[in-house]
Every structure is written in structure tokens, then in C-alpha cells.
Amino acid sequence: MFFDGSLLQEVFKQLRLKGEISEDEENTCLSRMEFADLKDNQLIINVPSGYYKDRFEDLFQDKISAEISEMEGTNISVHFEVKRPQEKKTVQAQQPIIHEKKESKTHKRPEGLVETYTFDNFVVGDKNLYSREAALAIAKEPGKKFNPCLMVGNVGLGKTHLLQAIGNYIFDHDQSLKIVYVTAEKFVREFIEMLGKSEGSKSMSKSSKNMAFKDKYRKADVLLIDDIHTFQGKSETQEELFHIFNDLYEAKKQIVLTCDRPISELKNLNERLKSRFSRGITVDLRPPDFETKIAIIHKKLESFNAIFPQDVIELIAETVKTNVRDLEAAITNIYSYADLTRKQVTIELAKERLKASNNVQVDEIFSIDRVQRVIADYFNVSINDLKGKKKNKSIVYPRQIAMYICREMTDFPTTEIGLEFGGRDHTTVMHACQKINDLRIADPNLDAMLQNLIRSVREHKEMI
Numbered sequence: 001m002f003f004d005g006s007l008l009q010e011v012f013k014q015l016r017l018k019g020e021i022s023e024d025e026e027n028t029c030l031s032r033m034e035f036a037d038l039k040d041n042q043l044i045i046n047v048p049s050g051y052y053k054d055r056f057e058d059l060f061q062d063k064i065s066a067e068i069s070e071m072e073g074t075n076i077s078v079h080f081e082v083k084r085p086q087e088k089k090t091v092q093a094q095q096p097i098i099h100e101k102k103e104s105k106t107h108k109r110p111e112g113l114v115e116t117y118t119f120d121n122f123v124v125g126d127k128n129l130y131s132r133e134a135a136l137a138i139a140k141e142p143g144k145k146f147n148p149c150l151m152v153g154n155v156g157l158g159k160t161h162l163l164q165a166i167g168n169y170i171f172d173h174d175q176s177l178k179i180v181y182v183t184a185e186k187f188v189r190e191f192i193e194m195l196g197k198s199e200g201s202k203s204m205s206k207s208s209k210n211m212a213f214k215d216k217y218r219k220a221d222v223l224l225i226d227d228i229h230t231f232q233g234k235s236e237t238q239e240e241l242f243h244i245f246n247d248l249y250e251a252k253k254q255i256v257l258t259c260d261r262p263i264s265e266l267k268n269l270n271e272r273l274k275s276r277f278s279r280g281i282t283v284d285l286r287p288p289d290f291e292t293k294i295a296i297i298h299k300k301l302e303s304f305n306a307i308f309p310q311d312v313i314e315l316i317a318e319t320v321k322t323n324v325r326d327l328e329a330a331i332t333n334i335y336s337y338a339d340l341t342r343k344q345v346t347i348e349l350a351k352e353r354l355k356a357s358n359n360v361q362v363d364e365i366f367s368i369d370r371v372q373r374v375i376a377d378y379f380n381v382s383i384n385d386l387k388g389k390k391k392n393k394s395i396v397y398p399r400q401i402a403m404y405i406c407r408e409m410t411d412f413p414t415t416e417i418g419l420e421f422g423g424r425d426h427t428t429v430m431h432a433c434q435k436i437n438d439l440r441i442a443d444p445n446l447d448a449m450l451q452n453l454i455r456s457v458r459e460h461k462e463m464i
């Protein structure tokens with residue numbers, strides 16, 4: 001009897017040889033299952049998520065048990081247990097940034113800094129490369145270049161992430177520096193409290209509160225203030241901030257600020273403060289492009305230990321146009337729905353979930369006409385041929401592919417698709433879809449071609 005991972009390898013090899021599972025299934029199982037324990041006739045197998053536990057229980061529990069009984073002549077019951085692996089490395093070809101952390105735990109991470117916001121898990125694309133590079137340069141040499149740094153961008157585009165990444169990076173590399181991270185909202189609250197406007201706390205006198213506030217900010221080596229648009233209309237706070245800013249700036253301490261709009265658009269903000277804020281470098285964050293969205297989705301899925309089919313990933317990237325926060329919300333929505341209802345993530349399920357989520361702009365409805373034009377163009381046949389009666393293979397194949405893609409990408413019923421293909425019966429459409437689907441599963445080249453075609457239709461999208 002094998003008492004380690006080789007047991008599973010042997011079991012799946014046998015199952016494959018007997019034709020009970022395919023080679024793909026064997027590979028998937030072996031990459032997701034980990035031998036954990038075998039005692040008292042119980043085999044425990046670790047799997048990375050509840051989703052896999054349920055799927056594997058349905059599909060393989062009995063097969064594995066039967067195979068071991070046959071191999072060893074003993075009855076073994078098989079149990080799957082969820083064991084989430086440590087977070088894996090990035091899928092991107094991106095260099096890890098933090099090479100050697102100084103692991104001294106003498107200092108506590110500064111208040112407000114969330115450890116998970118790092119440069120390593122910030123996905124870089126064309127639209128945010130400059131901001132990321134500037135933030136990293138600041139983190140490596142705080143106070144030396146780019147001071148102050150102002151990050152501007154709409155909600156959900158990664159301002160807080162980068163601001164926090166600067167703080168975390170500095171904390172991990174040089175604990176002699178005093179880092180202060182604060183949201184503008186909290187700064188205002190602390191200021192009001194310091195002024196004694198909320199007299200609730202008796203434990204500290206007004207003057208010691210005053211000292212504590214000033215100390216906290218004036219002693220900072222790195223001051224990170226998030227969402228400075230909140231300072232609009234708070235003139236007393238602005239006055240205090242102005243003095244703090246000047247002191248730190250003159251002492252060459254690093255200041256980084258974020259704002260949800262260009263400084264010039266802020267109202268009721270002291271002009272002197274505006275000019276101070278814009279004195280250094282201003283970087284802006286823009287919505288990610290398609291490729292970056294794909295990379296972000298992969299990264300998020302990694303953290304869930306989940307795998308979505310490529311067409312679902314592309315659908316999400318194409319559908320969510322607003323910002324990264326909405327992108328994350330869409331992924332979480334689809335993932336948790338599938339996980340809880342124990343369903344497979346399919347394009348249909350993803351479409352449903354995307355429609356159901358509020359923040360997501362779903363406007364992707366492709367016309368049958370559009371699909372026909374892309375396919376006709378690709379196969380160099382005419383649209384009339386796709387709709388017509390010709391039965392030669394060079395026409396039938398593109399026609400079936402076009403029907404299949406219509407079914408995949410649109411919500412039209414087969415009856416309607418049939419009508420658009422020269423008034424064919426819906427059973428013809430169903431047959432075509434089934435045939436292409438079967439071929440697609442067996443042939444990776446066809447799969448790749450279909451993905452390309454789907455992408456082409458998407459890129460030339462038209463509304464109906």
C-alpha cells in the first residue's frame with residue numbers, strides 16, 4: 001500500500017487506463033487533491049475549497065474508493081477536507097517587489113495600515129504604471145523625490161491601495177521611520193476633538209489632547225492622507241493642516257495625498273493649500289484596460305483558489321467598465337453564488353449574476369447580425385452563404401460555428417437564431433451547437449479559435 005501522494009497518482013492512473021476518467025480529469029484531480037492521511041481505513045484528501053470538495057465528492061469519491069479496494073483488497077472510505085493553501089504568487093510576469101523584509105516585530109504596524117495592500121498584489125497595466133512607479137520610488141526613498149505626491153483618480157481605481165502600499169513597504173524596510181496614515185475624515189474628527197468641541201472624554205485635558213494631536217502629525221517622517229477632498233469646506237482643519245504641511249515639507253518629510261478629483265476642481269479649499277498640494281508630483285489613476293482587467297481577475301481568483309473558464313473571465317472584464325472595486329464585486333458575486341449553490345461557473349451563470357449586481361454596467365448584447373459578419377469575414381464566406389441553403393463543408397462549418405457563437409454570446413432563443421439563419425428550424429441550431437460544443441471539448445485548437453472569434457465579436461460590439 002502507498003502511504004503518500006503516490007497513492008493518489010496510482011489510483012488516477014488506473015482510472016484513466018480503464019477509461020473511467022480522461023487525462024484532463026486526471027491532471028485536474030492531481031493538481032487539486034493532496035494526500036493528507038490514511039488510517040483506520042479512512043483516506044483523507046485535502047482540497048483547496050468547498051467548491052472542489054463538493055465537485056470531487058460527487059464525481060470521484062466512489063471511484064477512488066472502489067479503485068483502492070480493488071488494488072489493495074481492503075475497503076477504504078474516502079473523505080475530502082478543505083485546506084486552503086497559502087496565498088500563491090502572482091500570475092503576472094511581474095517582479096516581486098519586497099525582496100527582503102526586515103522581520104523585526106518590535107514595532108506594531110502603524111494604525112490604519114492594512115497589511116494586504118502591497119505593491120506585489122497591485123496589478124500593473126498601461127493606465128496605472130506611472131502611478132505605481134512613482135509610488136514605489138517614494139516608498140524606496142521617502143522624502144527624497146516627488147514630494148509631496150498627489151494621487152488623483154475616481155473611486156475604486158486603487159488610490160488607497162497604492163497609498164497603503166507605500167506605508168507598508170516603508171514599514172517593512174525601515175522601522176525607524178514614523179509613518180502616519182490617516183483618512184482626511186479621521187483627521188478632521190481628531191482635530192475637532194482636539195479643539196474640545198466634543199467634551200465627552202474627561203480622561204485627557206484639552207491641552208494634552210492638543211499636544212497629542214500636534215505630536216502625532218509633526219513627528220511624522222511619512223504622512224499619508226487619504227481622500228483629501230473631505231477637507232473641502234473645513235476651514236479650521238485646513239488651517240491646521242497648512243501648518244503641519246509646511247513644517248513637514250521644510251523638514252523634507254514625505255507627504256502623500258489622495259484625492260478623487262483634480263485639485264483645481266476642489267471647492268472651498270484654501271488656495272494656499274491647493275498650491276502646496278500641487279507643488280510636487282501629481283499622478284492619476286485611470287480605469288484599467290481590458291488586459292489589465294483580465295490580470296486583476298486572475299489575481300482575485302487566485303486568492304479564492306478558484307478557476308473560472310476563460311470566456312467567463314473575458315465576459316467579466318468586458319462587462320465591468322467602471323473600476324476595480326466593481327470588478328472585484330462582480331467576481332465575488334459570481335464566485336460566492338456558485339460556491340454556495342454548488343453550481344459550476346458557466347457563462348450563463350455569470351451573465352445572470354452580472355445582471356443581478358447593481359454596480360455593474362451590463363450592456364453587452366451582441367446582435368446576431370454582428371456575429372454573422374465577424375464569422376463570415378473570418379472564414380471568407382458571404383453572409384448570404386451563412387443564411388443560404390448551400391451544403392458544402394466550407395459553408396456548413398462556418399454556419400455551425402456562427403450559430404454556436406450566437407448561442408454563447410446572445411440571449412436569443414434557438415428559434416430566433418434559426419430564423420436569422422435563413423429560416424432554419426431550431427433543432428438545426430441545437431444540433432449545430434451540440435456538435436461544435438463536442439468538437440470544442442476535444443480540440444484545443446478549435447477552442448482557441450472560438451475564443452478568438454468571441455473576442456472579435458466583443459471588440460466590435462454593437463448594441464441592438
Ligand code: ADP
Nearest residue numbers: 121122123154155156157158159160161324325
Ligand atoms: P480607491 O481608493 O481609488 O477608491 P481602492 O484602492 O480602495 O480604490 O481600490 C478598490 C479595490 O480594488 C481594492 O480592493 C484594491 O485592492 C483593488 N485594486 C485597485 N486597483 C488594483 C490593481 N491595479 N491591482 C489589484 N487590485 C487593485
Ligand code: MG
Nearest residue numbers: 159160161226
Ligand atoms: Mg480610497
